[in-house]
Amino acid sequence: MKAFGFLSFGHYAIGNQPGPDAADTLRQALELAIAADELGVNGAYFRVHHFAPQGASPMPLLGAIVGATKHIEVGTGVIDMRYENPLYLAEEAAALNLLSDGRLALGVSRGSPEPALRGWEAFGYHAAEPNGADLARAKFEQFLSAIDGYAVAEAAPAEQQYPRMYQPGTPLPVFPHAPGLRRHVWWGAGSHATAEQAARDGVNLMSSTLVSEADGSSLGDLQAEQIARYRAEWADAGHDWTPRVSVSRSVFPIVDDRSREMFGMQATGRDQIGSLGEGTPVTFGRTYAAEPDVLIEQLRADAAVMAADTLMLTIPNQMGVDLNLSILQAFAEHVAPALGWRPATEGRVEGYPVG
Incomplete structure (x- = not known):
């Protein structure tokens, strides 16, 4: 493991519930990212969910973080493509990658x-398969075609163009174009098959917080197998660059009385097998909470933590900036160096694309 960052689900309170509201959650995410950047934490990543009191529109937040930081990578884990206009997302991703000097990791x-029944239909999109x-x-x-610079439209007749820039019928890509943007794209894979497809697609692998395989093996072993299959498929595909791989874990270093009181009872001894309501058993990861x-x-x-180059620490964002910063600081000071961590302030780790 050479890099680590935090993964926030962006939970907030609505109605009379206790906790930060949506505005507080966004401001706290920015504040935490700025402080994490100063610590040398490599990445700030955010989940995206719709029809729930969680993060839903990441680009404004990522843009704010990019403008307020110097080193930290910004990204998503993950954007639900069923809800997206892919060409508009291509424009946004290119602009953000250019603004950040290549600090984007778009999952x-x-x-x-x-919560929503086929929620993507409310956004104007329709799917043949029940899960979209x-x-x-x-x-x-x-x-992918758009970010690679391929044409997605053609120029109008000259009299309809404003301004007149192209010969009628000229193939047109979306703008701006950020060369190499595909190297900043990650596919969030929840199975061996989707990881292998990500390799064939030529994008990085963001192994999910759970996997659909459930044979009694640990999440780490299942994800290690997933990573191995991904890398083998990548080699077979013949891509000319080295991809990155991330996994996420809940990790709480116990370094003082406060952290012992907060997290001492959070540790779970083993992974769990459960369901997300789609009829397929899934394996959930354990929570790590112990002395460094x-x-x-x-x-x-x-095995998966050691096979990946990036570890995302899932944080309880609703508990505030100070507590979450203390988690990141304790991990940076007492745990990460022993795992091969290279702080962002010392330059990008091997495999990070530039620009």
């Missing part, structure tokens, strides 16, 4: 189960 996927997988796939392919020396050994024994 996308089919998306996870959600066909819709997500078609949009993803169009998105114990955490180091536990994470070294997690």
